[in-house]
Amino acid sequence: MEMQIVPAPGWARLANELLREKGTAILLGAADSGKSTLARYLLESLLRKSASVCLVDCDVGQSVLGLPGTITSAVFKHPSDLSRFRPQGIFFVGSDNPAKSMGGMIEGAARMAALCKKKKADITLVDTTGLISGWAGKALKTGKVRRLKPRHIMAIERKGELEQILSAMKALPPEDGKGVRVHRLRPSEHAHNTGRLRRASYREKKFRDYFSGATVIKFPFEKVRFFRKGRALDIKAALEPDGEVKPGCLAGLGWGEEETLGLGIFEGVDPSGVVIMTPVSLARARRVDRISFGEIMAGDFLAARKK
C-alpha cells in the first residue's frame, strides 16, 4: 500500500498514549474507515520512537501484511524493518468472507497475537475487517476482544455504527485489572471508498505477486493429513466430482500443530498424492504434514492473467 498518509487530529496523541501504556491495541471500524491507514501510521510512528511493534493483520479480504484468506503477524523493531514487510506468522483461514469463518477468524487472531507476546513486542497492533454490523459483526468483534483481551480499542466511527459492539464490550472483564481503554476517533477526511472492483484487483495482485515464482510440488497421501475449515477431511471423498475440494482452490501448507509454512493452489491428484503449485521451496515443502483446503478459488485470479 503505497500512499501518502495525512494524519488526522488526535493520531499523534494516540501514538504517544500507546507508547506510554503499551499492550495490545485493536482497531475497529467500518470498511474504508481508515483502519489500515491508521495502523500503518502508528506502526511507523512507534518504530521511530524506538518501540518494537507487532502487527497482526486479521483482514482476510483486503489483507495488508499477508495474503487474502490468511491472518498474519510480524514484529518490527526498527523503521528499516519496514522494507521487509512480510509475514512471520501465518494462520490459514481459507476464506475471504469473515462471516463464513467466524471460528477460524477468532482462533487465528488469538494465535497470531500470542506470537507477538512470545516475541515480546512492546505494542501489538491488530487490524481487522470492516465487518461490524448485524449479528455477525457483533459476534466476530466481541469474540475477538474476549480472546485477545486488548488494553486499547481504537474505534473509528462515523455515526454510531460501533455502539452495539462497544456497549457489549463494557460487560467484558478488563485485562490485568487495568481496564480497556476505548479511543474514539472520527474517520480521516481523506478516507475514501475502495469499491468492489478495486478490492478484487487488489486481491488479484496479491495472489499474482505471491505465486509469480511458484513451482508444482507433489505431496504424498501417506505423509499428509488433510483439513477443510479446521476439520479433518477424507481426501478421497472430498476429491469426488461433487466433493468439497476443487482444483484452483487456495490451500495452506502446514507443519506441526501451529506453523503454516506458506500457501499453495491445489492443481489435482495423481495416484500417490496431491499436486500443488506453491512458492514454498522444495526443502521446506518436505516438512509439510498438514494441508488445509480453503474456499477461495485463487487459481481463477491467476487464470485471469493468462487470458
Ligand SMILES: Nc1ncnc2c1ncn2[C@@H]1O[C@H](COP(=O)(O)OP(=O)(O)OP(=O)(O)O)[C@@H](O)[C@H]1O
Ligand atoms: N489519513 C489518510 N490519509 C490519506 N489517505 C487515507 C487516509 N485514511 C484513509 N485513506 C485512504 O482511504 C482508503 C481507505 O482506507 P483504509 O484502507 O485504511 O481503510 P480500512 O478501514 O482499512 O478499509 P478495509 O475495511 O477495506 O480494510 C484507502 O485508499 C486509503 O489510502
Ligand SMILES: [Mg+2]
Ligand atoms: Mg483495511
